[in-house]
Amino acid sequence: MSEHATTMEAAGLKPGFADPVFEAQTTFRTLLNALAYAGRPGMLSTRLDPPHPLGPASAAVALTLFDFETPVWLDAAAAAGGVPDYLRFHTGAPLVAEEGRARFALIADAMQMPPLDRFAIGEDRYPDRSATLIVQVPSLAAGPAVTWRGPGIDGARAVSIAGLPEGFWTQWADNHALYPLGVDIIFTAGQALIGLPRGIEAEG
Amino acid sequence: MYVAVKGGEKAILNSHRLIAETRRGNPDVPEISAEQIAEQLGLAVDRVMAEGSIYDRGLAALAIKQAQGDLVEAIFLLRAYRTTLPRFANAQPVDTARMLVRRRISAAYKDIPGGQVLGPTYDYTHRLLDFALAAETGVGTPEAAEAEEPLDPHMPRVAEILDEEGLVEREHTDGQEAAVFDLTREPMSFPAGRDQRLQNLARGDEGFLLALGYSVQRGYGGNHPFAGEIRMGEVSVEIVPEELGFAIDIGDVVVTECQMINQFTGSKDTPPQFTRGYGLAFGHNERKVMAMALVDRALRARELGETAAYPAQDEEFVLYHADNVEASGFVSHLKLPHYVDFQAELNLIRKLRREHEERHRKEAAE
Amino acid sequence: MSAARPAWDEAYNFAYLDEQTKRMIRRALLKALAVPGYQVPFGGREMPLAYGWGTGGMQVTASVIGPSDTLKVIDQGADDTTNAVSIRRFFQRVTGVNTTEATEQADIIQTRHRIPEVPLREGQILVYQVPQPEPLRKLEPRETETRKMHGFGEYGLMHVRLYEDIARFGHIATTYSYPVMVNGRYLMSPTPIPKFDNPKMRNNPAIQLFGAGREKRIYAIPPYTRVESLDFEDHPFEVQRWPHACALCGSRESYLDEVVLDDSGGRMFVCSDTHYCATRRAAGHSGAMAEGSVARALAPSAGKQEDSHERA
Numbered sequence: 001m002s003e004h005a006t007t008m009e010a011a012g013l014k015p016g017f018a019d020p021v022f023e024a025q026t027t028f029r030t031l032l033n034a035l036a037y038a039g040r041p042g043m044l045s046t047r048l049d050p051p052h053p054l055g056p057a058s059a060a061v062a063l064t065l066f067d068f069e070t071p072v073w074l075d076a077a078a079a080a081g082g083v084p085d086y087l088r089f090h091t092g093a094p095l096v097a098e099e100g101r102a103r104f105a106l107i108a109d110a111m112q113m114p115p116l117d118r119f120a121i122g123e124d125r126y127p128d129r130s131a132t133l134i135v136q137v138p139s140l141a142a143g144p145a146v147t148w149r150g151p152g153i154d155g156a157r158a159v160s161i162a163g164l165p166e167g168f169w170t171q172w173a174d175n176h177a178l179y180p181l182g183v184d185i186i187f188t189a190g191q192a193l194i195g196l197p198r199g200i201e202a203e204g
Numbered sequence: 205m206y207v208a209v210k211g212g213e214k215a216i217l218n219s220h221r222l223i224a225e226t227r228r229g230n231p232d233v234p235e236i237s238a239e240q241i242a243e244q245l246g247l248a249v250d251r252v253m254a255e256g257s258i259y260d261r262g263l264a265a266l267a268i269k270q271a272q273g274d275l276v277e278a279i280f281l282l283r284a285y286r287t288t289l290p291r292f293a294n295a296q297p298v299d300t301a302r303m304l305v306r307r308r309i310s311a312a313y314k315d316i317p318g319g320q321v322l323g324p325t326y327d328y329t330h331r332l333l334d335f336a337l338a339a340e341t342g343v344g345t346p347e348a349a350e351a352e353e354p355l356d357p358h359m360p361r362v363a364e365i366l367d368e369e370g371l372v373e374r375e376h377t378d379g380q381e382a383a384v385f386d387l388t389r390e391p392m393s394f395p396a397g398r399d400q401r402l403q404n405l406a407r408g409d410e411g412f413l414l415a416l417g418y419s420v421q422r423g424y425g426g427n428h429p430f431a432g433e434i435r436m437g438e439v440s441v442e443i444v445p446e447e448l449g450f451a452i453d454i455g456d457v458v459v460t461e462c463q464m465i466n467q468f469t470g471s472k473d474t475p476p477q478f479t480r481g482y483g484l485a486f487g488h489n490e491r492k493v494m495a496m497a498l499v500d501r502a503l504r505a506r507e508l509g510e511t512a513a514y515p516a517q518d519e520e521f522v523l524y525h526a527d528n529v530e531a532s533g534f535v536s537h538l539k540l541p542h543y544v545d546f547q548a549e550l551n552l553i554r555k556l557r558r559e560h561e562e563r564h565r566k567e568a569a570e
Numbered sequence: 571m572s573a574a575r576p577a578w579d580e581a582y583n584f585a586y587l588d589e590q591t592k593r594m595i596r597r598a599l600l601k602a603l604a605v606p607g608y609q610v611p612f613g614g615r616e617m618p619l620a621y622g623w624g625t626g627g628m629q630v631t632a633s634v635i636g637p638s639d640t641l642k643v644i645d646q647g648a649d650d651t652t653n654a655v656s657i658r659r660f661f662q663r664v665t666g667v668n669t670t671e672a673t674e675q676a677d678i679i680q681t682r683h684r685i686p687e688v689p690l691r692e693g694q695i696l697v698y699q700v701p702q703p704e705p706l707r708k709l710e711p712r713e714t715e716t717r718k719m720h721g722f723g724e725y726g727l728m729h730v731r732l733y734e735d736i737a738r739f740g741h742i743a744t745t746y747s748y749p750v751m752v753n754g755r756y757l758m759s760p761t762p763i764p765k766f767d768n769p770k771m772r773n774n775p776a777i778q779l780f781g782a783g784r785e786k787r788i789y790a791i792p793p794y795t796r797v798e799s800l801d802f803e804d805h806p807f808e809v810q811r812w813p814h815a816c817a818l819c820g821s822r823e824s825y826l827d828e829v830v831l832d833d834s835g836g837r838m839f840v841c842s843d844t845h846y847c848a849t850r851r852a853a854g855h856s857g858a859m860a861e862g863s864v865a866r867a868l869a870p871s872a873g874k875q876e877d878s879h880e881r882a
Contacts, residue, residue: 533621
């Protein structure tokens with residue numbers, strides 16, 4: 001571990017989880033709840049200090065789910081600076097240039113995000129072969145209210161994610177229409193995250 | 205008052221003690237060591253390593269001791285242990301042409317470059333019980349005679365000899381780039397590639413493959429196979445560490461390889477030629493690799509445009525049922541309580557019988 | 571991290587699996603929640619328990635569980651059946667977490683063949699051990715075929731099967747593993763729980779996760795999700811009922827096991843959910859054969875009365 005830490009410092013890298021087994025576990029449980037209770041914010045207890053512009057929740061999700069088996073696509077904001085080295089070192093995930101090949105996409109600048117239909121939506125027989133997008137936004141509560149309905153929600157829930165590009169919810173409606181195919185999204189802001197699985201119908 | 209049966213935990217602990225006692229047997233008889241098993245029950249160790257998917261004679265011997273010689277149980281122990289091991293690297297393909305051969309035979313030719321090497325085999329022993337082995341004095345230290353000439357270091361594979369003439373299909377690689385399927389990391393998927401199939405068969409139950417191979421020979425799959433070559437010996441294993449960028453030797457393993465040559469009448473696009481079935485397993489496992497090669501060839505039916513009408517040619521049937529850890533687990537799970545579902549069935553059967561009776565009564569009355 | 575590290579057998583990884591395996595299973599679980607009822611293939615590993623004995627459930631539990639969780643394990647609804655005891659002991663050894671028999675106190679409940687009688691709450695996770703995840707397998711043995719049927723939502727085969735039951739017996743003759751439609755899209759095997767438990771799956775506030783180790787499939791039902799047992803307009807779905815109450819706690823609401831008392835037809839019926847039954851007895855409820863009641867075996871003739879079953 002100390003040898004590991006020394007190599008890391010020498011490379012000028014920010015540290016990952018101090019206790020990888022347990023921090024990955026609590027982060028995963030927050031994620032599991034977020035995807036199960038769609039639209040309900042989850043707070044992470046781990047405190048990472050990742051390289052700019054990566055937020056602590058985005059970094060925790062990455063360190064919990066990425067590895068050499070998961071091709072990852074970074075948006076231009078995330079691809080600049082220390083993020084690619086940080087992810088390569090801590091997760092070993094291959095970074096890919098094409099959105100369609102990625103299992104995960106890390107989007108640091110939501111306003112400039114590519115259209116959802118650029119990402120893998122799965123196949124009829126394998127809808128799980130689809131991308132999960134981690135979309136960093138300024139706030140999970142200060143945006144315009146959108147009503148979510150679907151599995152995980154008892155009736156309806158109003159969710160107010162800020163900082164999404166124009167037309168995002170129209171794209172989401174198209175994505176939802178592909179069900180059971182489609183992408184799934186994890187919105188992050190600071191230490192918090194919200195899950196938006198493909199089965200959720202959103203109404204502005 | 206009725207008291208429900210409790211004390212599952214105590215019963216389990218007692219059962220563990222009882223199995224330990226039973227395993228030890230009569231304490232007046234010296235305890236067997238894992239080392240003795242590794243040395244003197246070597247073929248059992250080889251089977252457990254092959255189907256347990258770990259090349260470690262010591263662990264396999266320990267598993268055999270712990271399982272009281274139940275090899276399927278020993279294989280299960282190794283597999284469960286395997287789950288806890290991290291993966292450091294993927295080995296380079298082993299080159300069996302560079303094998304340090306201990307045994308090598310071909311049934312297709314009388315003589316072959318490099319010669320026929322009989323090596324250690326029970327094939328030509330008479331299967332007469334050897335009471336000398338049971339004698340208190342033991343067998344001492346038997347020694348084989350040394351060969352007069354050292355083995356020819358050049359031992360081309362027999363399939364390559366046929367290949368020169370174009371009589372046997374070419375084995376084409378799909379290139380260095382293609383990732384090899386690994387069913388210890390991902391679940392089976394169909395249609396299965398040959399990599400997935402061969403890995404499944406290499407880990408598959410010897411008895412199951414033997415019966416399937418036999419069924420092919422008896423006409424349930426109709427190819428006439430020739431044992432083109434069977435070779436057994438040491439091959440070196442190499443890995444390419446990321447930071448070095450070149451291959452380093454990490455040790456030797458003993459493997460057995462079988463190339464079966466089968467008739468093939470050809471198709472519209474392909475002239476008549478021989479086709480191959482392939483078998484490879486850890487250790488000295490001749491019966492296993494021969495059966496594996498027969499089944500591998502049978503499973504190529506669709507690829508070669510043959511009708512797949514028999515069990516050995518049915519990919520899902522063979523691959524889904526070859527693994528004895530899966531199979532023995534699922535068969536043995538019938539020992540677990542099922543009384544909740546049985547109660548549901550009891551209710552139904554009683555209801556159906558009552559309705560049946562009522563119908564009969566009504567019919568009799570009419 | 572504020573949570574104290576639990577004491578576990580450190581010869582093994584926390585929760586047995588290595589981190590790479592947990593990550594792979596965790597990714598599969600998230601996809602399973604995103605597509606309720608769809609069977610996600612995963613790289614199942616060999617566990618130190620035989621296939622068919624709960625290896626899928628164990629891998630799911632091992633990937634989810636953390637030091638502050640309290641775990642409950644049941645088999646046939648009971649905490650004290652040998653396999654439940656064995657799995658609980660395994661997790662005590664490899665995680666050191668607290669265990670409980672109380673349904674309300676458990677964060678994670680691993681189960682085989684039952685859903686607890688006490689309604690679950692938000693945040694709880696019910697992990698089912700699944701022997702055969704494919705609801706169509708008995709009708710079509712080929713995975714390549716059944717996967718196509720799911721892909722196209724083509725479930726006519728199952729309807730035909732149920733309809734044949736009605737033609738032959740006058741009603742649907744499936745009593746457990748009764749197939750359900752999840753979120754209106756995927757036909758799902760509820761594992762061999764009795765159909766009595768099927769209605770509990772619908773709109774449940776808890777998270778339901780399913781692990782099939784040997785078949786290497788994971789699936790899930792998120793909370794508050796539509797789960798419908800297949801039926802026909804003229805033959806609506808119905809659950810098992812008993813004409814008598816639990817002999818120990820007097821409950822008329824729970825699923826009952828039949829206990830044979832002698833070899834001349836004497837039998838009694840008791841709750842399959844042992845914690846539910848014990849809680850009721852502790853609260854003062856009692857049945858015909860509970861402590862303090864007159865000890866008696868049911869007369870052989872009483873067994874015949876029981877033949878009325880499905881009242882609904």
